Amino acid sequence: MSDTTTVPEPAPSDAPGDAVLSVRDLRVWYGTDRGAAKAVNGVSFDIHPGETLGLVGESGCGKTTLGRGLLGLLPRGAYVDGDVTFKGSRMPALGSKEHAALRGRELGMIFQEPMTRLDPLMRISGHFSEALKAHHPDMSDADIKHASLEVLRALGIPPTRFRSYPHEFSGGMRQRLTIALALVLRPAFIVADEPTTALDVLVEAQIIRILAEIRREFDTSLLLITHNLGIVAEACDRVAVMYAGRIVEIGNARAVFRDPQHPYTQELLRSTISLQTTGLNFIPGAPPDLIDPPAGCLFHPRCPHAMAVCGTQSPVPLDVPPNQRVECWLHGPDDAIPEGGRARLEREELSLADEA
Ligand SMILES: Nc1ncnc2c1ncn2[C@@H]1O[C@H](COP(=O)(O)OP(=O)(O)OP(=O)(O)O)[C@@H](O)[C@H]1O
Numbered sequence: 001m002s003d004t005t006t007v008p009e010p011a012p013s014d015a016p017g018d019a020v021l022s023v024r025d026l027r028v029w030y031g032t033d034r035g036a037a038k039a040v041n042g043v044s045f046d047i048h049p050g051e052t053l054g055l056v057g058e059s060g061c062g063k064t065t066l067g068r069g070l071l072g073l074l075p076r077g078a079y080v081d082g083d084v085t086f087k088g089s090r091m092p093a094l095g096s097k098e099h100a101a102l103r104g105r106e107l108g109m110i111f112q113e114p115m116t117r118l119d120p121l122m123r124i125s126g127h128f129s130e131a132l133k134a135h136h137p138d139m140s141d142a143d144i145k146h147a148s149l150e151v152l153r154a155l156g157i158p159p160t161r162f163r164s165y166p167h168e169f170s171g172g173m174r175q176r177l178t179i180a181l182a183l184v185l186r187p188a189f190i191v192a193d194e195p196t197t198a199l200d201v202l203v204e205a206q207i208i209r210i211l212a213e214i215r216r217e218f219d220t221s222l223l224l225i226t227h228n229l230g231i232v233a234e235a236c237d238r239v240a241v242m243y244a245g246r247i248v249e250i251g252n253a254r255a256v257f258r259d260p261q262h263p264y265t266q267e268l269l270r271s272t273i274s275l276q277t278t279g280l281n282f283i284p285g286a287p288p289d290l291i292d293p294p295a296g297c298l299f300h301p302r303c304p305h306a307m308a309v310c311g312t313q314s315p316v317p318l319d320v321p322p323n324q325r326v327e328c329w330l331h332g333p334d335d336a337i338p339e340g341g342r343a344r345l346e347r348e349e350l351s352l353a354d355e356a
């Protein structure tokens with residue numbers, strides 16, 4: 001296709017200089033009895049100051065692993081590799097002591113279940129005091145109160161609630177509290193992993209609005225993990241679509257929704273629209289085994305457009321103007337596709353059906 005071009009990595013717009021966080025070729029593998037589960041397998045992207053990047057994809061594709069990996073919150077024994085640049089310097093090895101020191105102060109996390117993050121026996125004031133003192137041991141009580149009330153106010157929680165206990169709050173208010181706790185240290189980067197999944201739709205909308213506002217007010221960059229494409233459309237500047245441990249498409253959220261370039265993104269959008277209209281939501285076939293993934297493009301066994309090359313060679317990341325990046329042979333590069341590679345992929349579906 002003539003409107004696509006090969007670009008050297010990293011693309012100029014992705015130069016680490018502009019980004020608060022640059023991730024290059026990140027891998028996170030889990031050891032299992034059968035071998036390594038490649039939950040994140042060569043992921044590269046940038047987040048710019050104050051930007052919200054949505055991260056979407058089917059269950060099990062590696063979203064949480066990616067988010068937790070960046071914060072060094074992986075289970076023991078996970079294998080991590082790759083280069084991460086944070087605020088212009090190389091980030092300490094993910095999961096190391098130095099990295100843990102950054103967490104909380106410079107890196108924050110908002111989880112799905114706020115109650116599991118709050119101590120039911122501790123007043124809100126105690127939570128703030130603990131969070132702040134962990135990084136600023138000499139901070140006075142007056143300063144702690146001042147800093148805490150400032151974020152509480154920004155999140156619409158009245159100062160009169162400062163001495164309350166977590167159970168005195170509704171689910172939505174509790175999630176506001178955990179956001180406030182993540183923000184009080186003014187981190188440059190926050191991962192929010194399905195922050196509204198446990199909430200009802202109205203409260204969800206409020207929280208998303210709050211997230212969109214606070215990143216402006218606090219100049220925080222946000223990686224927002226969600227299954228909800230509506231949330232991405234409303235709250236995210238860019239979106240990354242993950243499939244089987246890779247980002248298969250990334251770009252401006254509006255552009256990706258209006259004109260998805262990867263067949264997987266197209267299927268994901270189609271299945272979402274179908275959920276809204278028919279209540280049915282699925283993409284035919286199943287995601288691949290992360291321990292023994294298929295050769296070539298990971299999506300080729302499910303792809304309605306698969307070509308011969310897709311079954312044998314991994315696609316090359318390509319920039320599609322104006323600002324999408326996609327890993328899909330349909331976009332080329334032409335000179336990397338072998339003779340006959342564009343032929344329709346012969347599949348074994350029929351023989352499988354015969355056996356069944
Ligand atoms: N501790 C672990 N040990 C082995 N495999 C794991 C571990 N944690 C996760 N996995 C596997 O890694 C893959 C990615 O999981 P992850 O939770 O990151 O996906 P996800 O995209 O966040 O899914 P969901 O949308 O359901 O939250 C899955 O196949 C999962 O089974």
Ligand code: NI
Pocket residue numbers: 063064065
């Ligand atoms: Ni997850």
